Amino acid sequence: MDFIEGLKAKAREGKARIVLPEGLEERTLKAADVILAEGFAEIILIGNPDDIKKSATTFDLRNIDKAKIVDPDNHEKLEAYTQFLYELRKNKGLTMEQAARLVRDPLYLGPLMIKNGDADGEVSGAENATGDVLRPAFQIVKTLPGISVVSGAFIMILKDKEFGDNGIMIFADCAVNPDPDALQLAEIAVSSAITAKSIAGIDPRVSLLSFSTKGSAKHALVDKVVEATEKAKAMRPDLMIDGELQADASIIEAIGKKKAPGSKIAGKANVLVFPDLQSGNICYKLVQRLAHAEAIGPILQGMAAPINDLSRGCSVSDIVNLVVITCNQALGLK
Ligand SMILES: CC(C)(COP(=O)(O)OP(=O)(O)OC[C@H]1O[C@@H](n2cnc3c(N)ncnc32)[C@H](O)[C@@H]1OP(=O)(O)O)[C@@H](O)C(=O)NCCC(=O)NCCS
Numbered sequence: 001m002d003f004i005e006g007l008k009a010k011a012r013e014g015k016a017r018i019v020l021p022e023g024l025e026e027r028t029l030k031a032a033d034v035i036l037a038e039g040f041a042e043i044i045l046i047g048n049p050d051d052i053k054k055s056a057t058t059f060d061l062r063n064i065d066k067a068k069i070v071d072p073d074n075h076e077k078l079e080a081y082t083q084f085l086y087e088l089r090k091n092k093g094l095t096m097e098q099a100a101r102l103v104r105d106p107l108y109l110g111p112l113m114i115k116n117g118d119a120d121g122e123v124s125g126a127e128n129a130t131g132d133v134l135r136p137a138f139q140i141v142k143t144l145p146g147i148s149v150v151s152g153a154f155i156m157i158l159k160d161k162e163f164g165d166n167g168i169m170i171f172a173d174c175a176v177n178p179d180p181d182a183l184q185l186a187e188i189a190v191s192s193a194i195t196a197k198s199i200a201g202i203d204p205r206v207s208l209l210s211f212s213t214k215g216s217a218k219h220a221l222v223d224k225v226v227e228a229t230e231k232a233k234a235m236r237p238d239l240m241i242d243g244e245l246q247a248d249a250s251i252i253e254a255i256g257k258k259k260a261p262g263s264k265i266a267g268k269a270n271v272l273v274f275p276d277l278q279s280g281n282i283c284y285k286l287v288q289r290l291a292h293a294e295a296i297g298p299i300l301q302g303m304a305a306p307i308n309d310l311s312r313g314c315s316v317s318d319i320v321n322l323v324v325i326t327c328n329q330a331l332g333l334k
Pocket residue numbers: 092130131132134135138139143148149150151174175176177178281298
């Protein structure tokens with residue numbers, strides 16, 4: 001059984017309730033149809049019910065009637081959620097009028113449903129930018145205890161099975177933190193190791209990437225990665241973490257041996273931690289497009305409930321895959 005089919009089988013056991021706030025978006029609707037046909041999740045679509053039904057007919061989607069549809073302008077919990085949001089955010093200056101407007105925004109409604117126990121997880125971002133998906137999630141669902149920085153990881157499924165574990169690697173942070181400091185980078189490395197084990201099912205070998213390997217270059221940007229590596233090792237001495245390593249030294253055995261002799265990670269890394277969001281986001285997209293890798297994510301690491309983002313460039317199968325991951329996260333938290 002391949003990786004995704006294995007996760008689908010697990011998801012089927014618990015049938016998590018996944019809310020899709022972009023219920024009128026074409027790829028999202030098509031993905032919902034596939035998921036409902038395969039029966040591994042319950043789907044909640046946010047959007048005007050008549051418009052959703054019209055689109056389902058236009059796209060010839062036969063399973064959408066199995067979804068629960070929530071009209072953001074007219075549902076039984078509108079007032080309760082408005083009051084809830086107001087209470088939650090009034091100390092941040094939110095007024096009742098603003099709360100009443102925000103609860104009609106599907107990107108706020110999804111996290112509100114999760115926080116109130118009406119859904120188990122959310123996937124969105126096929127048409128909205130990442131920041132717009134993240135802000136309501138951060139404000140309403142917040143982070144797991146002990147986590148100060150949420151980050152975005154991709155499970156990369158490479159065509160070349162020689163890399164990672166049978167072609168599976170984790171790349172992070174590719175989505176959230178534009179310029180993490182050393183402590184944040186260390187936390188991202190630890191969270192990525194946890195994602196590798198708990199979601200991808202691989203034993204993490206984490207490399208903190210740089211343009212330098214073990215002192216081959218001197219620069220403040222390199223110092224940050226060196227410090228982050230030390231902090232990550234101190235946070236979790238039980239994990240296999242090393243840095244600073246260049247990309248080739250991380251994944252090519254002969255180069256790892258030459259540039260970082262003695263490193264247990266060099267040449268064998270299956271979790272790549274990028275020094276900032278410029279490098280992480282650029283790199284995952286290049287590997288996805290040039291090497292035709294599947295990129296599943298960004299999976300948000302460290303959220304108190306599974307809320308995951310999509311790239312606006314996603315395909316229907318990318319959405320299905322991320323819903324599978326979200327179901328598995330939700331079942332893991334139950
Ligand atoms: C994540 C992001 C949306 C935060 O936006 P922001 O407007 O600067 O947010 P703020 O600093 O005002 O914080 C808003 C809330 O989110 C929380 N937050 C922000 N970043 C966070 C993080 N990485 N982890 C956890 N919480 C975070 C803040 O603590 C704050 O909570 P509060 O309002 O309850 O106090 C912003 O960093 C961003 O846009 N990142 C890049 C996203 C992107 O474009 N990625 C590329 C494509 S995937």
